[in-house]
Amino acid sequence: MRVLGIDPGLTRCGLGVVDGALGRRLSFVTAGAVRTSSDWELSERLLGIERGVQSWLDEYCPDAVAVERVFAQHNVSTVMGTAQASAVAITCAARGGLPVASYTPSEVKAAVTGSGRAEKQQVQAMVARLLALEAAPKPADAADAAALAMCHIWRGGAQDRIARAQQEFHRKAGTARRARGV
Amino acid sequence: MRVLGIDPGLTRCGLGVVDGALGRRLSFVTAGAVRTSSDWELSERLLGIERGVQSWLDEYCPDAVAVERVFAQHNVSTVMGTAQASAVAITCAARGGLPVASYTPSEVKAAVTGSGRAEKQQVQAMVARLLALEAAPKPADAADAAALAMCHIWRGGAQDRIARAQQEFHRKAGTARRARGV
Numbered sequence: 001m002r003v004l005g006i007d008p009g010l011t012r013c014g015l016g017v018v019d020g021a022l023g024r025r026l027s028f029v030t031a032g033a034v035r036t037s038s039d040w041e042l043s044e045r046l047l048g049i050e051r052g053v054q055s056w057l058d059e060y061c062p063d064a065v066a067v068e069r070v071f072a073q074h075n076v077s078t079v080m081g082t083a084q085a086s087a088v089a090i091t092c093a094a095r096g097g098l099p100v101a102s103y104t105p106s107e108v109k110a111a112v113t114g115s116g117r118a119e120k121q122q123v124q125a126m127v128a129r130l131l132a133l134e135a136a137p138k139p140a141d142a143a144d145a146a147a148l149a150m151c152h153i154w155r156g157g158a159q160d161r162i163a164r165a166q167q168e169f170h171r172k173a174g175t176a177r178r179a180r181g182v
Numbered sequence: 183m184r185v186l187g188i189d190p191g192l193t194r195c196g197l198g199v200v201d202g203a204l205g206r207r208l209s210f211v212t213a214g215a216v217r218t219s220s221d222w223e224l225s226e227r228l229l230g231i232e233r234g235v236q237s238w239l240d241e242y243c244p245d246a247v248a249v250e251r252v253f254a255q256h257n258v259s260t261v262m263g264t265a266q267a268s269a270v271a272i273t274c275a276a277r278g279g280l281p282v283a284s285y286t287p288s289e290v291k292a293a294v295t296g297s298g299r300a301e302k303q304q305v306q307a308m309v310a311r312l313l314a315l316e317a318a319p320k321p322a323d324a325a326d327a328a329a330l331a332m333c334h335i336w337r338g339g340a341q342d343r344i345a346r347a348q349q350e351f352h353r354k355a356g357t358a359r360r361a362r363g364v
Contacts, residue, residue: 090228
């Protein structure tokens, strides 16, 4: 399973691609950021993010996308830009028919460090360790995006397995009921 | 000049198309709304809005798009959805190479009623009157979108004329300076 993690932002939109599956070793593919300047018009910035995200989708062909969930209670001056950047990224993924999951920052922290309250530095250190890298990808948004991808591989992967197992159970149960003429 | 006004929202995204120019009579083309259900995943909702806005752009070929500016101080629970819907709409327009203007609610109210503090009902009544309609377009978001388009025809059109006049002045001034060998 290949996941593209996206840490949305207008100035820097972090992107990280990780391969993996529950119970298997994670494999780092790449990470980086799409940048837009605050000198640009909002429409140009959003278009720049769309083009950047689309080019990553085209190049790395992920199976799923994991985006950081945006909260309104964060810093009001940046949250609007974050919401707008995330909307563009989510729409790109949805247009390509990809499943889109979203995780809160504390879900991501808990996934990679074991604690939802971990410091940023601890998250960066664990991203490097779990992906067998000498250092966390730079900028920090790229490492956060990789952490989102890892979070989805573990949490989303587990959820997918449960969903598949339930479907399988209901399918078999249905077959059994039909065989019994119920 | 044909303007598509967009009053962004996840549940109802208002759209209104108006033809006009400064000093000429406005001509109403159409207005309506793209709707998405709160039962849908966010990615499906954003994709639905993108498809809706794109189909209006394709069908009505506006020269410019005017979007309501989203403020973070509004109702926090709805502002995120509004920011996300507006991002998708703005990106659609920018992708098509259209100029995108944004106006605050009070700028729109001032444009159509003369007062930035006008009541919603007053705005609706003036939209109907100025567009020579028996009643304002329904739902209210469609009428608000038409008001945004009207606001841009008057304000943006004036700004465009000033910008063009200034360019012309500087071009002539430059020609004059060159002719004098300055």
